[in-house]
Structure formats: C-alpha cells, structure tokens
Amino acid sequence: xxxxxxxxxxxxxxxxxxxxxxxxxxxxxxxxxxxxxxxxxxxxxxxxxxxxxxxxxxxxxxxxxxxxxxxxxxxxxxxxxxxxxxxxxxxxxxxxxxxxxxxxxxxxxxxxxxxxxxxxxxxxxxxxxxxxxxxxxxxxxxxxxxxxxxxxxxxxxxxxxxxxxxxxxxxxxxxxxxxxxxxxxxxxxxxxxxxxxxxxxxxxxxxxxxxxxxxxxxxxxxxxxxxxxxxxxxxxxxxxxxxxxxxxxxxxxxxxxxxxxxxxxxxxxxxxxxxxxxxxxxxxxxxxxxxxxxxxxxxxxxxxxxxxxxxxxxxxxxxxxxxxxxxxxxxxxxxxxxx
Numbered sequence: 582x583x584x585x586x587x588x589x590x591x592x593x594x595x596x597x598x599x600x601x602x603x604x605x606x607x608x609x610x611x612x613x614x615x616x617x618x619x620x621x622x623x624x625x626x627x628x629x630x631x632x633x634x635x636x637x638x639x640x641x642x643x644x645x646x647x648x649x650x651x652x653x654x655x656x657x658x659x660x661x662x663x664x665x666x667x668x669x670x671x672x673x674x675x676x677x678x679x680x681x682x683x684x685x686x687x688x689x690x691x692x693x694x695x696x697x698x699x700x701x702x703x704x705x706x707x708x709x710x711x712x713x714x715x716x717x718x719x720x721x722x723x724x725x726x727x728x729x730x731x732x733x734x735x736x737x738x739x740x741x742x743x744x745x746x747x748x749x750x751x752x753x754x755x756x757x758x759x760x761x762x763x764x765x766x767x768x769x770x771x772x773x774x775x776x777x778x779x780x781x782x783x784x785x786x787x788x789x790x791x792x793x794x795x796x797x798x799x800x801x802x803x804x805x806x807x808x809x810x811x812x813x814x815x816x817x818x819x820x821x822x823x824x825x826x827x828x829x830x831x832x833x834x835x836x837x838x839x840x841x842x843x844x845x846x847x848x849x850x851x852x853x854x855x856x857x858x859x860x861x862x863x864x865x866x867x868x869x870x871x872x873x874x875x876x877x878x879x880x881x882x883x884x885x886x887x888x889x890x891x892x893x894x895x896x897x898x899x900x901x902x903x904x905x906x907x908x909x910x911x912x913x914x915x916x917x918x919x920x
Contacts, residue, residue, distance in 0.1 A: 582756065582886075583776045583894030584662060586623035586644075588749045589681040590688035592695060593620040593645050595735060597655065616732055617695040618739040619688035621646045621746050623663055624681065625672045641681050644674045646749065647742045647901065656903040658738060660745070683751045685743060692739075700728055734903045741901045748893045756885055761800055761810070763881040768809045770801050775884045776894065779837060780856060782830075787880035789828035791842065796821035797885050827888065828853075838864070841888045851892070858895035 594614045602611040622643035631637050644663040649655065664674050682688040704721055758774035771778070775789070792800065800821055803810050812818045830837040837853040849862040 582748075582753075582758075582890055583774070584623070585755050585758070586625065586663065588621055588751050588753065589624055589641075589643070589683065590619055590685055590751070591622045591641070591643055591645070591678045591681055592617050592688055592692045593622070593676070614699070616699065616735045617692040618735050618742075619682075619685055619692045620739065620742050621749055622676075622678075622681075625663060625675050638679065641678050642672065642675045643678055643681075644672060645676065646746050647738070648674060654902075657900045658742075658902075659900040696732060700725065703728065738901055738903070745901075748889075756890075757794070757797070758884075758886070761797070761804065761883040763810065763813075764879075768804045768813070770804050775882070775886050778882065779828075779830075779853065782880065783835070783837075784832055785830070785880050786832045787828075787830050787882060788826065789882040789884055790823065791825040791827045791887050792821050792883050792885060794885050797883065800883060821883075827884070827886070827891070828882075839888065839891055843888070853895070858892070 595616045595618065596612045597615045598610045599613045599615065600611045601608045603609075622645045624641060624643055626642040628640060628642075629637050630640050644661065646660060647658045648661045649657065650659050650661070651657065661674050663672050665671065666673050680691065682691075703724055707717060707720055707724065758776075760771050760773070760775050760778055762769045762771055762778075773781075800810055803820075811820055812823055825842045826840050827842065828837055828839055835854070839851040839853065839858075841847060848865075849860065850864045851858055851860050852864070853859075
C-alpha cells in the first residue's frame with residue numbers, strides 16, 4: 582500500500598458555520614462543532630501530556646481519512662492523504678483526540694454520547710436566551726427536529742467513509758514496500774517504496790512485475806549473495822515468476838499503465854499520470870514485458886504489491902456530497918483530460 586500509517590477509529594468533530602463574529606476590521610465566519618461521527622483515521626503521533634498537578638494523559642494526533650477540502654463546497658468531503666508543512670514538517674491535516682479505538686462500534690458509542698451532550702447543551706442555550714418559558718417545549722422540539730435531520734446526513738457520511746475505506750483496517754498487515762531493480766547490467770535491492778520509484782523514475786521506460794513475499798526474499802538473497810538475479814544467467818528460470826506484469830511506463834507517452842495479469846483478457850486499463858489514477862476504456866493493456874522484449878532493455882522492477890494494492894493506493898472514489906440523492910460508493914472511471 583502507498584499509505585502505511587497505523588489506522589484506528591476516533592470520534593471526528595464536524596464543524597460548520599453557525600453565524601458571524603467580529604473580526605479585526607470586518608465580520609468573519611464563526612465555526613462551531615455541530616456533530617460527531619465515528620471515523621477511521623491515520624495515527625500521526627501520540628504523546629504524553631502532563632498537567633500542573635502532575636497527572637498525565639495521552640493525546641493522539643490523527644488525520645481523518647475524509648475531510649472537507651474546499652470552503653466553496655461545504656457539503657463535499659474527499660479522501661485526504663496526510664499533508665505536511667514544508668517548513669517544520671508538521672501535519673496540516675491533523676486533529677488532536679484523546680481516545681483511539683480498534684473498531685467502529687466502540688467509536689460509535691462515544692460519538693452518540695457526544696451528540697447527546699451537544700443536544701443537551703443546545704437546550705440550555707434556549708433557556709438562557711429565552712425570556713418566555715411558555716413556548717420552550719415547542720422551540721425545543723423544533724430544534725431537536727433540525728438536529729435530527731442534520732445528523733441523518735452525518736450518518737450517511739459516516740457509513741460512506743466506512744464503506745469507501747474498507748481496505749484500511751486497524752489490524753491490516755503492512756507489507757515490505759522495498760523493491761528489486763534490474764537496471765542496465767546491475768541488480769539492486771532498494772529500500773524506497775514502489776510509489777516513490779514511480780514518482781522519481783518517470784523519465785525512464787520501465788516494467789514492474791509482481792512476486793510473492795517468499796519469492797521476493799529468495800530474489801533478494803540472490804542479489805546479496807551473487808550480485809545478480811538468476812534470470813540473467815539462466816534461459817529458463819523457475820525460482821520466481823518473471824511474467825506477472827503489473828505496470829509499464831512508457832517515457833515517450835509519459836504515463837504508467839496498470840495491468841491485471843490475473844485477468845489478461847480484460848479491456849481498457851487504468852493509467853497513472855502525475856500521481857493520479859485515470860481509466861481509459863479504449864486503451865489496450867500491454868501484453869508482455871515491453872521494456873525488455875522490444876529491445877529497449879532499460880529498467881525492470883519486482884515488487885510484492887499487487888493489482889488491488891495499487892488501485893487501493895489511489896483515490897478512486899467520488900467525494901461524498903450531502904446534496905446527492907444517493908450517496909453510495911462508486912468507482913470513478915476518469916478519462917484523462919487532454920490539454
């Protein structure tokens with residue numbers, strides 16, 4: 582997977598504009614928490630915080646998987662890869678929470694409790710603001726109904742995030758993202774991830790093959806012991822798979838084609854360009870190791886990542902929008918736009 586931060590559940594506060602407040606020179610928008618949902622998050626940092634009397638507590642810096650990205654679209658939520666300040670490398674998409682959970686149900690219990698407390702707080706505000714208690718029950722019921730309608734929308738968001746991010750689980754196994762590279766006449770073991778390689782070698786032609794973890798370890802041992810992979814010396818080498826083609830990058834066309842070797846007859850193909858994934862219905866998936874069999878012999882890479890890992894590593898899902906009638910999970914099949 583491209584993103585390997587630890588995954589947990591936490592209670593995510595939802596902020597919305599609730600009014601206006603005085604700024605330095607003019608009015609500015611006033612945002613407040615209007616609800617809570619249970620959501621998956623990436624754990625960025627955990628730390629111990631001490632109070633003046635010596636008591637200690639844990640707090641956790643997390644980046645929730647779905648967030649609002651554009652103030653112009655207040656109803657739209659998108660998948661977010663944690664981002665960092667270029668000056669001090671602080672995460673700019675993070676929130677501090679005081680509890681983490683390993684399952685949805687436990688986080689949901691806390692979210693329900695916080696929402697009940699929020700509704701109770703709103704009723705107190707009615708008491709403080711109202712001079713006439715005769716209409717209190719009526720006003721409270723109206724407010725409760727609005728609160729319920731709003732939280733029905735939040736529940737749709739909560740369910741959507743849980744479905745869209747099903748492959749991000751707290752107990753997921755983190756793969757070794759290292760790669761083996763045949764470059765020219767030398768073979769190397771690289772600690773950089775496949776996804777870093779895709780970004781940094783986009784001016785080269787290369788092919789990427791999938792191997793199992795056991796095969797990867799065997800091939801790594803070959804390089805460390807003999808300085809080269811056995812396929813360079815043997816016409817027929819069956820110690821690992823050499824034909825489970827996964828990615829092919831053509832430096833002239835300037836995109837990387839994703840190939841599902843387990844379903845070779847499928848039409849169309851996903852392509853990676855500028856670190857984004859697109860889908861082209863009319864493209865013909867490459868049938869073989871083009872970088873080596875077409876006389877170009879540039880770079881060949883082996884990885885334990887598979888077809889689904891790569892799909893899951895890019896944002897394939899439509900942003901969630903409250904205003905959509907049917908906010909269900911859909912794969913985005915984007916045609917690459919021509920400039």
